[in-house]
Amino acid sequence: MxxxxxxxxxxxxxxxxxxxxxxxxxxxxxxxxxxxxxxxxxxxxxxxxxxxxxxxxxxxxxxxxxxxxxxxxxxxxxxxxxxALAPSDPQARLRMHTWLIAALNSVEPAIQNLTAIDLFHADEAWAKARRPAAEAFAVSRLESLAAWLDGRDYLSDDRFTAADLMMTTVLRFPRQTDLVTSNPVLDAYVRRCEARPAFQRALAAQMATYQEAEAVQAVA
Amino acid sequence: MxxxxxxxxxxxxxxxxxxxxxxxxxxxxxxxxxxxxxxxxxxxxxxxxxxxxxxxxxxxxxxxxxxxxxxxxxxxxxxxxxxALAPSDPQARLRMHTWLIAALNSVEPAIQNLTAIDLFHADEAWAKARRPAAEAFAVSRLESLAAWLDGRDYLSDDRFTAADLMMTTVLRFPRQTDLVTSNPVLDAYVRRCEARPAFQRALAAQMATYQEAEAVQAVA
Missing domain, CATH: 3.40.30.10 (Glutaredoxin)
Incomplete structure (x- = not known):
C-alpha cells in the first residue's frame, strides 16, 4: 500500500x-x-x-x-x-501539465511571499514597508488567473483535472486575506473544486490527524 | 516547426x-x-x-x-x-519529474526572493532588514541540495536529465552572490551541466538576440 x-x-x-x-x-x-x-x-x-x-x-x-x-x-x-484527474487526449494532458506547473511556479511563489509576511512577520517594520508591493504582485497574478477563468469552470478542456486540484490548494493559502474570496470568479472556482467529495475526504483526513494529536495533548 | x-x-x-x-x-x-x-x-x-x-x-x-x-x-x-533528457525506466522518469519540480517549487522561490531583493530593492530600508533571513532561507535550501549532490554527478540515476537542466538554470539566478560558486559541490555541478554543448548553444542563441538588438540600437 x-x-x-x-x-x-x-x-x-x-x-x-x-x-x-x-x-x-x-x-x-x-x-x-x-x-x-x-x-x-x-x-x-x-x-x-x-x-x-x-x-x-x-x-x-x-x-x-x-x-x-x-x-x-x-x-x-x-x-x-x-x-479522474487527467484527460486521455495527449494535447489535453499537456494543458493539464501546463496549468499544474503554472500553479506551482507562477502563482504559488507570489502568494507564499505575501502569506509569509502576514503569518510570520506582520509586526516587523520591514514587513509593513514591503507588504503593499508583495500584495500588488500577488494580486496581479490572481487577476491574470481570473481573466483566464472568466467564463470557464476549469483551467483547461472543460473538465476538472489535477491542475485544478493544484491551483485550488494554492488559492487556499492566502486565507488571512480576502484576495481570493473578494474575486467572484476565483471564489466560485475554489468553491466548485472544494465541493468535490474527494477534497472533503482529504481535508477531513488531514484535520482528523491534528485533532487526534490535540486530544492526546489535552489529556496528557 | x-x-x-x-x-x-x-x-x-x-x-x-x-x-x-x-x-x-x-x-x-x-x-x-x-x-x-x-x-x-x-x-x-x-x-x-x-x-x-x-x-x-x-x-x-x-x-x-x-x-x-x-x-x-x-x-x-x-x-x-x-x-537525451530522460531515462526510459518508469521509476527513473518519476525521479526526474521529482527533481525537476523540486527545482521549480522548493529551490527557485527561495532563490528568487533573495535575488529580487538584491536586484530591485537593495537600497531600500526594508530590503536591508529582510535580506539576512531571505539569504538564510536560500542557503538552507542550497545546503539541502548540496548534501544530496555530494558524491553524485547528477540529481538522479547517475545521468544528466531534464531535472539537472532545470536545477542548473535555477542555480544561475543568484549571480549577484557567491552562494552557489562558494559551495564546491554546487559549483562543480553547475559547471558540469553548463559545459554541455547544448547549453552553450542555447545560451549563445539567447545572448545573440540581445546583442543584435543592442547593435540596432547603437546605430539608430
Missing part, C-alpha cells in the same frame, strides 16, 4: 493547507487507498528522513521500494495514471 | 537567465529545431499574447495549432519525448 508522510500536528494557521493535502486529494480522486507515516518531533531533520525527502518537507510517497517526493511531482504521477 | 516566444532585449542583469533559456536548452539537447517569436515592446500585455501565455511571461511553445506555456511544463514535455 502507498504510504505518504505527514505531520502529526501543525499550528492552526497551517491546518488544512499543508502539502500532503494535495496528495491525499489526488489519491481520493483516483480511488487509491493510502496510509500515513506521521512525523515525530524533529524527524524531518534526520538523515534517514532526508534520504526520503532531501529538503525535510512533507510529503514523500513510498510504494514498496519506490520513493518520490515534491507534492507537485506526486500529484502529476497520480494524475498521469488516473482518468 | 516549433516556435517559442522570447524577449528581443532585456537588461544585462537578466541576460542569460530569462526562462526561454530552459526551453532552448531542452530543444538543443533533444535535437529539435525551433524558431523564435521575439516580443515587441509591450506585446506581452496584449490580449492576443495573453491567450497564448495568460501571465504575460515568456516563453510559450507553439507547434502548429498546439500551444502550451510555463517553462517547467515545456521542458517536461520535451524531456518525456527525448532519450
Amino acid at each position: 502507498i504510504t505518504i508522510s505527514a505531520f502529526r500536528w501543525v499550528p492552526p494557521f497551517a491546518q488544512g493547507i499543508v502539502r500532503d493535502l494535495r496528495v491525499r486529494w489526488a489519491l481520493e480522486e483516483a480511488g487509491i487507498p493510502y496510509r500515513t507515516h506521521l512525523l515525530e518531533q524533529g524527524e524531518q531533520g534526520t538523515a534517514a528522513y532526508r534520504q526520503m525527502q532531501p529538503f525535510g518537507q512533507v510529503p514523500y510517497l513510498q510504494d514498496g521500494d519506490f520513493v518520490m517526493f515534491e507534492s507537485g511531482a506526486i500529484v502529476l504521477h497520480i494524475a498521469d495514471r488516473s482518468p | 516549433i516556435t517559442i516566444s522570447a524577449f528581443r532585449w532585456v537588461p544585462p542583469f537578466a541576460q542569460g537567465i530569462v526562462r526561454d533559456l530552459r526551453v532552448r536548452w531542452a530543444l538543443e539537447e533533444a535535437g529539435i529545431p525551433y524558431r523564435t517569436h521575439l516580443l515587441e515592446q509591450g506585446e506581452q500585455g496584449t490580449a492576443a499574447y495573453r491567450q497564448m501565455q495568460p501571465f504575460g511571461q515568456v516563453p510559450y511553445l507553439q507547434d502548429g495549432d498546439f500551444v502550451m506555456f510555463e517553462s517547467g511544463a515545456i521542458v517536461l514535455h520535451i524531456a518525456d519525448r527525448s532519450p
Whole structure:
C-alpha cells in the first residue's frame, strides 16, 4: 500500500493547507487507498528522513521500494495514471501539465511571499514597508488567473483535472486575506473544486490527524 | 516547426537567465529545431499574447495549432519525448519529474526572493532588514541540495536529465552572490551541466538576440 508522510500536528494557521493535502486529494480522486507515516518531533531533520525527502518537507510517497517526493511531482504521477484527474487526449494532458506547473511556479511563489509576511512577520517594520508591493504582485497574478477563468469552470478542456486540484490548494493559502474570496470568479472556482467529495475526504483526513494529536495533548 | 516566444532585449542583469533559456536548452539537447517569436515592446500585455501565455511571461511553445506555456511544463514535455533528457525506466522518469519540480517549487522561490531583493530593492530600508533571513532561507535550501549532490554527478540515476537542466538554470539566478560558486559541490555541478554543448548553444542563441538588438540600437 502507498504510504505518504505527514505531520502529526501543525499550528492552526497551517491546518488544512499543508502539502500532503494535495496528495491525499489526488489519491481520493483516483480511488487509491493510502496510509500515513506521521512525523515525530524533529524527524524531518534526520538523515534517514532526508534520504526520503532531501529538503525535510512533507510529503514523500513510498510504494514498496519506490520513493518520490515534491507534492507537485506526486500529484502529476497520480494524475498521469488516473482518468479522474487527467484527460486521455495527449494535447489535453499537456494543458493539464501546463496549468499544474503554472500553479506551482507562477502563482504559488507570489502568494507564499505575501502569506509569509502576514503569518510570520506582520509586526516587523520591514514587513509593513514591503507588504503593499508583495500584495500588488500577488494580486496581479490572481487577476491574470481570473481573466483566464472568466467564463470557464476549469483551467483547461472543460473538465476538472489535477491542475485544478493544484491551483485550488494554492488559492487556499492566502486565507488571512480576502484576495481570493473578494474575486467572484476565483471564489466560485475554489468553491466548485472544494465541493468535490474527494477534497472533503482529504481535508477531513488531514484535520482528523491534528485533532487526534490535540486530544492526546489535552489529556496528557 | 516549433516556435517559442522570447524577449528581443532585456537588461544585462537578466541576460542569460530569462526562462526561454530552459526551453532552448531542452530543444538543443533533444535535437529539435525551433524558431523564435521575439516580443515587441509591450506585446506581452496584449490580449492576443495573453491567450497564448495568460501571465504575460515568456516563453510559450507553439507547434502548429498546439500551444502550451510555463517553462517547467515545456521542458517536461520535451524531456518525456527525448532519450537525451530522460531515462526510459518508469521509476527513473518519476525521479526526474521529482527533481525537476523540486527545482521549480522548493529551490527557485527561495532563490528568487533573495535575488529580487538584491536586484530591485537593495537600497531600500526594508530590503536591508529582510535580506539576512531571505539569504538564510536560500542557503538552507542550497545546503539541502548540496548534501544530496555530494558524491553524485547528477540529481538522479547517475545521468544528466531534464531535472539537472532545470536545477542548473535555477542555480544561475543568484549571480549577484557567491552562494552557489562558494559551495564546491554546487559549483562543480553547475559547471558540469553548463559545459554541455547544448547549453552553450542555447545560451549563445539567447545572448545573440540581445546583442543584435543592442547593435540596432547603437546605430539608430
